[in-house]
Amino acid sequence: MNWSKSAAVRESCATPDACATDPQQTLYERLHHFAGGGWILILLLVLVAGFWIARPAQFGSTYNLTMLAVNAAILLVLSVGQTYVIVSAGIDLSVGAVLVFSSVASAQTMLWLSGEPAGTFGTTSGGWGVIAAGLLVAVASGAAWGALNGALVALVRIPALIVTLGSLGMALGLAQVLTGGVDVRAVPDLLVTQVGNGTLLGIPMLVVIAALVAIVAAIALHLTRFGLQVFAVGSNAEAARRSGIRLRRRIVSVYMLSGMLAGLAAMMSIARFSTTTINGHAMDNLSTISAVVLGGTSLFGGVGTMMGTVIGVFIPIVLLNGFVILGIPPFWQTVAMGAVLILAVWIDQIKRRVRQG
Amino acid sequence: MRNTRHAYRMAATVAAVLLTATPAFAADQSVALVLGVKGSPFYQALACGAKAKARELGLQLTVSAPDQFAADSQIPVVNAVAATRPAVAAVVPTDTQALIEPLRQLHQRGTRVITVDQTINDTSFVASRIQTDNEAGGRLAADAMNTLLGGKGKVLTITQPPGSAAQDAREAGFRAELKRFPGIVYLGPQYQSDDPQKAAEIVTSTLSAHPDLAGIFATNDQGAIGTVTGLRQAGGIGRVKVVAYDAATAEVNALKNGSIQTLIAQTPKEEGEAAMQAAAAMMQGKPVDKVILTHIVTIKAGDTATADRYEYQGNCP
Numbered sequence: 001m002n003w004s005k006s007a008a009v010r011e012s013c014a015t016p017d018a019c020a021t022d023p024q025q026t027l028y029e030r031l032h033h034f035a036g037g038g039w040i041l042i043l044l045l046v047l048v049a050g051f052w053i054a055r056p057a058q059f060g061s062t063y064n065l066t067m068l069a070v071n072a073a074i075l076l077v078l079s080v081g082q083t084y085v086i087v088s089a090g091i092d093l094s095v096g097a098v099l100v101f102s103s104v105a106s107a108q109t110m111l112w113l114s115g116e117p118a119g120t121f122g123t124t125s126g127g128w129g130v131i132a133a134g135l136l137v138a139v140a141s142g143a144a145w146g147a148l149n150g151a152l153v154a155l156v157r158i159p160a161l162i163v164t165l166g167s168l169g170m171a172l173g174l175a176q177v178l179t180g181g182v183d184v185r186a187v188p189d190l191l192v193t194q195v196g197n198g199t200l201l202g203i204p205m206l207v208v209i210a211a212l213v214a215i216v217a218a219i220a221l222h223l224t225r226f227g228l229q230v231f232a233v234g235s236n237a238e239a240a241r242r243s244g245i246r247l248r249r250r251i252v253s254v255y256m257l258s259g260m261l262a263g264l265a266a267m268m269s270i271a272r273f274s275t276t277t278i279n280g281h282a283m284d285n286l287s288t289i290s291a292v293v294l295g296g297t298s299l300f301g302g303v304g305t306m307m308g309t310v311i312g313v314f315i316p317i318v319l320l321n322g323f324v325i326l327g328i329p330p331f332w333q334t335v336a337m338g339a340v341l342i343l344a345v346w347i348d349q350i351k352r353r354v355r356q357g
Numbered sequence: 358m359r360n361t362r363h364a365y366r367m368a369a370t371v372a373a374v375l376l377t378a379t380p381a382f383a384a385d386q387s388v389a390l391v392l393g394v395k396g397s398p399f400y401q402a403l404a405c406g407a408k409a410k411a412r413e414l415g416l417q418l419t420v421s422a423p424d425q426f427a428a429d430s431q432i433p434v435v436n437a438v439a440a441t442r443p444a445v446a447a448v449v450p451t452d453t454q455a456l457i458e459p460l461r462q463l464h465q466r467g468t469r470v471i472t473v474d475q476t477i478n479d480t481s482f483v484a485s486r487i488q489t490d491n492e493a494g495g496r497l498a499a500d501a502m503n504t505l506l507g508g509k510g511k512v513l514t515i516t517q518p519p520g521s522a523a524q525d526a527r528e529a530g531f532r533a534e535l536k537r538f539p540g541i542v543y544l545g546p547q548y549q550s551d552d553p554q555k556a557a558e559i560v561t562s563t564l565s566a567h568p569d570l571a572g573i574f575a576t577n578d579q580g581a582i583g584t585v586t587g588l589r590q591a592g593g594i595g596r597v598k599v600v601a602y603d604a605a606t607a608e609v610n611a612l613k614n615g616s617i618q619t620l621i622a623q624t625p626k627e628e629g630e631a632a633m634q635a636a637a638a639m640m641q642g643k644p645v646d647k648v649i650l651t652h653i654v655t656i657k658a659g660d661t662a663t664a665d666r667y668e669y670q671g672n673c674p
Contacts, residue, residue, distance in 0.1 A: 055441075063466065064440035071433045181518040181548060185454050197458065273428055273455035279518065279550070280427035317433065324437035330395050330422040 039347050040294060040311045044318065051322035058325050066204060068321055073210035075287055076313045077265040080217045081258030082288040083309045088254045089234040089301025090153060093164040095262050096284030097171035098145045102266035103276045104175045106138035107184035116186055123274065126188030139263040145171055146259020150252030175278055183276045196271035206268055218306035230254060234301025294344055315344065388636045389438045392422035393449040398578055398605035399625050401671030406629030408673060414637045428455035435459045439466055445636035447471040453478045453522055469639050473632050475522055485635045487628050487649045491523045494621050494653045495530025498600045501619040501655055502572050505598040509540030510571025513563055515556050515580040518548040527576045527602060549580050556583020557590065564591045572598040578605040585616045604656065609668045612658055620656040622667040627651045
């Protein structure tokens with residue numbers, strides 16, 4: 001039996017018997033499942049087409065489409081981590097705070113290594129070695145917070161909601177302690193010009209990084225044993241444990257992955273904004289969760305796709321961008337985005353129920 | 358079958374909504390205003406002043422605002438505005454550093470950039486800066502505090518965390534001017550992050566630590582509301598003198614019922630109007646001042662006429 005398709009098979013089978021006798025899915029079914037298994041992709045295409053038709057020169061300009069991708073990049077990296085956590089039936093509310101902490105730790109390290117005093121403004125002359133050290137610090141601090149989250153969830157058995165809410169407070173508070181509340185304003189010039197604003201073959205570097213992360217994570221989630229175990233843990237943790245999966249190790253590694261990706265996102269944030277943003281990223285946790293859920297991943301775990309998350313990340317960003325371009329008043333934008341979120345998940349639910357008979 | 362029909366219906370509705378939305382304006386006629394955050398009385402008043410002036414001058418104005426007063430929330434909005442290529446964009450930058458690149462992109466795409474209320478570190482491409490002298494405002498607050506306290510007592514400041522240029526300047530001006538009054542002991546600033554609840558907690562805690570606290574300076578409307586709440590809970594209304602920045606409706610009411618003793622009012626309506634006037638002048642090719650200062654006013658308790666005149670009017674069509 002082909003394990004790597006187990007989740008897909010469950011998704012598109014009318015009855016278990018039909019699947020047992022016909023394990024070969026058609027190409028259409030496989031593509032359909034790959035595209036988030038629902039109407040989310042169609043919704044995104046409808047939105048993009050709609051805004052494009054309404055404002056072709058503005059929404060459809062190269063500049064705007066590029067900016068959409070760049071604005072999605074950091075959130076996508078965070079959402080990839082969140083996907084793993086939610087598929088394993090957990091939740092990570094601390095992503096934004098871990099990002100802030102990692103960005104602060106990394107920026108201070110890079111500043112110290114470039115030999116500039118603490119209150120410098122602008123950019124420093126730190127080379128790639130300094131940037132590499134900063135990246136290491138960022139990912140390591142993210143991994144540390146992730147390990148803490150995972151240990152408290154898996155070993156001490158505190159609910160993930162509470163643990164990550166607590167680590168949110170601790171990470172944000174420690175970031176403020178480390179800096180006295182003042183953002184680190186001096187980051188290496190190379191980081192800002194080459195990564196934050198640089199391009200590779202015409203594609204912004206941040207988008208390249210986010211795309212690579214998403215592709216690698218998708219392969220790991222859908223085609224490796226690690227990913228399979230994550231699905232199993234989310235589907236039924238007790239059954240997973242009894243079938244030999246090292247449950248606690250898997251849970252800790254999933255949260256560590258989320259933390260490390262938050263650390264990577266922190267470097268991307270520093271590169272993009274050329275400053276740490278201690279007062280920002282406050283809503284990132286909810287944005288990532290809604291992106292993951294929009295993409296078709298179940299909050300109860302065991303079901304989900306990485307492509308769905310990618311689409312889910314783009315929907316709020318496209319909506320905001322389109323609304324601002326159309327000139328819709330800001331308060332109505334808030335109303336509309338909430339409504340679209342509910343509508344999107346509702347349509348997806350209808351479709352799933354129809355398929356399951 | 359049924360699901361496909363659903364899809365067509367959904368697509369048709371979305372298309373209909375989008376096509377009947379606001380008509381596309383000519384790129385060289387429009388002015389965009391990006392506020393610091395949604396739902397702030399100060400920025401609402403600024404937007405109202407701008408809208409009224411835009412109507413008067415015949416400008417096509419679009420107003421946008423991010424969900425939070427933070428760079429990562431505002432930059433996607435600025436990017437979207439840049440995509441519409443307005444003739445002039447007036448932006449309240451929420452971060453002195455992070456907004457430099459997005460505003461520079463706006464400028465490179467042919468839009469003239471005005472910064473309103475806050476500013477950025479690199480103003481080489483900014484056509485005009487509209488701001489108030491926040492440091493002078495802080496000094497006015499210190500003078501008012503000195504008068505209220507009769508020259509002695511302990512004083513606390515409730516402000517935003519460091520990094521907001523305007524708030525930092527107000528606190529710096531307050532602190533510098535207080536040095537002239539040897540009888541006043543300055544306890545320093547406490548940070549409330551635009552959360553009245555937190556401000557209230559800070560006030561009650563400080564009163565426990567320093568029961569003889571004589572005065573509080575709140576550097577914005579949210580801090581002021583929280584301060585009044587905290588004082589009410591601790592029974593300190595009237596005993597602890599409050600000097601507050603901004604003249605939102607809640608603060609003016611507090612002034613009238615004696616919870617706040619002095620207001621340092623900005624003139625957001627004037628800032629909005631100045632932004633529109635500068636935009637119109639730019640579009641007509643006329644010269645515009647690099648820095649435009651709007652004034653601030655001290656409103657003392659009992660001066661209801663001035664309070665009503667300077668109250669921030671946020672409700673407008």
